[in-house]
Amino acid sequence: MIGTYRTLLSPKLLTIKQRSRGGGSRTARRLLIGALGLLVGYGLYWGITRLLEILLMVEDLGPLLASKILSIGLLAMLGILLLSSLIAALSSFFLARDLPAIRSAPVDWLAVYFARLTETLVSSSWMVLLLMLPLLIAYEQVFEGGIGFYAVSASALIPFFLIPAVVGSAVTLLLVRVFPAARSRDILTFVSIATVGLLVLGLRLLRPERLVNPDASRELVDYLAVLRGPSSPWLSSQWTADAMTGYLEGGFDPFWLLLLWSTAAGLVVLGALLHWRMFSLCFTKAQEGADQRVRRHAGWRAYETLLSPLPLRRRELILKDTRTFFRDTTQWSQLILLAVLVVVYVYNIRVLPIRSNEVLQRWLVSIVFFLNLALSGFVLAAIAARFVFPSYSLEGRTLWLLGSSPVQTSTLMWSKFWIGAAPLTVLAVALAWVTNAFLGVETGFLVLALVTTAALSLAFASQALAWGVFFPQFEAENAAQIPTSVGGLLFMLGAVGNLILVILVQYLPLRRHVWSGFTGGEATQAVGWELGTALVLTLAVCGLTTLVPYVVASRRLDA
């Protein structure tokens, strides 16, 4: 059985080996992602360490609160693990392309179960494990746990990861018994993304920045103290937290490790039995297609009417792109994350401490105006990377139809540009309006902000499209993978450069006004010619950064 298990896993191991071989752009990309990962990891480590130090300043209650935080963190991770296990299990047990070959081969069912469970376990937990490392190191450092703490953590975390993988695989089996595999994937994708969105929103609305304010952190500590006692004694996250904090506080109890390991072992046996009884039946069921009948809703008819003034070919291309986007759960569900990002951003501006006794600090508003421009520009660039950059790559294997049709490159470029640029501009203008209203900027600055964000949206849409044409990813399995390519990174770098240039050409004519209050003098109002110069320079820069990539990409398509 072990030999078969190894053989079944060998294609995955060989693929990882092949991918690990570096080379040119791949190595550069890995180094960049690695550096970014280290930076995020260090940020997390610093934040958790700081939080623990603040909590431990509270006598008696400190260690309890630290334990509570760990338990809440592990509970959140258990939730994420369970969700990602569901998706990973669906893929490895029911949707993988090698399954027909494996099913037709004379292999032991138990070896298949263990091999697919291993794949599920690895693909659902590697990222959570990476996220967990800063947490573990922070606890070890603050509590001085030593090497023993890592040993106890490793012993606890193996069953902690295994339990949701087994449960996820079993639930997937039952889910596929009821729904076809493709529909189950859609449901799970939506639930996962909505959960992540709600989690991010929830964390932001907790206002963690209050921890740096001594008065507010006292309130938070009091609040957390209310949550005394184990909140989820039946969950493996609590057992893991108890094993780890028990060791850190000098009262290590092996019972929790025994409980974790025996539960994991029992669940693996139950999972294997369920697989033995039901897999064949469920796999057959998974092959059935869902009813994919499409009905034309009133909304679609209204959209078609809205587009009716456009020339036929442009209209058909836009309609096709809109339909394929909104019928693909992996695509449209990203809008949930986008909505969360926008809400968090607006909320951040709303709660900025820039008011003193309800009197607006004018100099601060001017500084924040530019910060807002930089940050909202970055958000727009990220959105363009996610939604506009992949649009050409997504044509991928169907490019033969456009290539053999008499559609001109200019028509294709026009449609691809506007289907990305139009919603991006609407979002940008709305974002600029709301955030600048919260900041209470002068009318002149408001107009400048609205024009700038609109111009930047067009420039980013054009650049994202152009980089997408030059670095297509026709073989990508889903749209979310495409922006992580070298082309995506180059686009982001270019967009940030564009943003810096715009801020610079606005800052130069307005600098006198920006610093007037800050240097202790009387705050001044920006005059018309200063704002006008900033506006004209912005339009000139963005005009160039919109047109040049657009033309270059069109020529590339023509070549």
Added chain:
Amino acid sequence: MIVLEGLTKKYGDFTAVAGIDVEIPANCIFGLLGPNGAGKTTTLRMIAGILRPDAGRVLLGGHDVHEAPDLAKAILGFVPDRPFVYEKLTGAELLRFTAGLWGMSGPEVETRIDELLELWDLMPWKDQLVEAYSHGMRQKLIISSALVHSPKVLVIDEPMVGLDPRSAWLFKDLLRSFVDKGGTALVSTHTLELAENLADVMAVIHRGQLAAFGTLEDLRRQAASEGAGLEEIFLRITRGATDEDIERVLSQ
């Protein structure tokens, strides 16, 4: 109707197509044969205007595919070797979209879509997403998309893949009627029986070059195989594995 002049395509140092010259008249089914990797698909993709040749040119109805693509492609219907289509469109939407690319819309297109779906027994699937279609159904849908705008030239890469016997028969009948009504069809295939029964003129491509060209009789003469069938002619021209090679593999 289809003219290839010195058509050449290179991928790095590898020459996929090396200076092919062919002229295919109207009212003709032209069969393009050749072993795997001979350059058939590359040739067809250049004819359809998907790939740009490194040298030479393609004329469709007298118009250069790369110099005047609007005019040349307006009379073209193309069926690729693999039926990749937009998975999230319905069958009817895909055909409507294709018609739109050729500048057609309105009630005539709707009637045409229904006729084509009816022909291939796809009417019950008209409003289903393409992702629910089987391989054969996708192939029928792609053949329909090549016909929806009533082209004068059909370029088809491996038409029989996934088609059931009834659909295969229907396809042959359809192609013959298309040509009888003035159309021109270029069909690349590995199915020698299809080429032998259907093609008026054939060509064998081998290592990117035209190894033989003409009617079945012409091919027999060129391969010095009097009275031989197309299979024997093809093997002689392309020099495939020998009986000894097969014996060696099976004896292990």
